[in-house]
Amino acid sequence: MKLTVFYGTETGNAKGLAQKVAKKGEKNGVEVDIVDLASSEVSVLESIDHPFVVIISTWDDGAPPPKCVPFCKALAETDLSLTGKQYTVLALGDTEYPLFCECGKQVDARLSALGAEAVMPRTDLGADFMVSYIGWSKNFWKTMAKVYGVKK
Ligand SMILES: Cc1cc2nc3c(=O)[nH]c(=O)nc-3n(C[C@H](O)[C@H](O)[C@H](O)COP(=O)(O)O)c2cc1C
Numbered sequence: 642m643k644l645t646v647f648y649g650t651e652t653g654n655a656k657g658l659a660q661k662v663a664k665k666g667e668k669n670g671v672e673v674d675i676v677d678l679a680s681s682e683v684s685v686l687e688s689i690d691h692p693f694v695v696i697i698s699t700w701d702d703g704a705p706p707p708k709c710v711p712f713c714k715a716l717a718e719t720d721l722s723l724t725g726k727q728y729t730v731l732a733l734g735d736t737e738y739p740l741f742c743e744c745g746k747q748v749d750a751r752l753s754a755l756g757a758e759a760v761m762p763r764t765d766l767g768a769d770f771m772v773s774y775i776g777w778s779k780n781f782w783k784t785m786a787k788v789y790g791v792k793k
Pocket residue numbers: 649650651652653654655656697698699700701702703704706733734735736738739740741742743770
């Protein structure tokens with residue numbers, strides 16, 4: 642079983658969570674690739690033949706993390722088909738901002754519009770993400786066990 646975790650970050654929070662997913666995956670016998678969206682092409686999604694997670698934060702006025710702007714722009718403009726791909730989005734943000742987790746919401750909507758299937762609904766985490774991540778992780782690995790037979 643293989644899993645790819647894409648992350649988009651400015652100050653490292655999303656990367657830190659991606660590393661936690663990978664660590665837990667290792668324990669559960671899953672091979673996890675971690676990929677930085679700042680240096681990814683949208684076409685990489687087309688070649689994926691296993692589930693993927695996107696962990697991405699939101700920056701000024703609901704924008705992507707600055708280094709992920711090219712990826713998010715390309716995702717918004719592409720017409721590639723992601724039918725048959727399975728994913729979930731973990732969005733990071735802060736409820737103090739009017740456009741809470743907007744980037745994660747847009748990435749989720751776009752992946753779905755391109756035909757990918759959300760194996761688990763998007764989760765939006767606020768400033769307490771280190772604590773609320775624990776609940777997400779439990780649900781995520783429960784889903785991985787149910788859908789793919791991964792051990793928990
Ligand atoms: C200048 C600034 C702008 C931000 N803008 C938003 C925003 O518009 N919406 C939101 O939900 N969170 C916003 N945040 C909160 C970040 O998304 C949050 O701190 C997140 O955990 C950062 O994750 P990262 O380190 O992976 O980039 C902002 C934070 C800063 C410092």
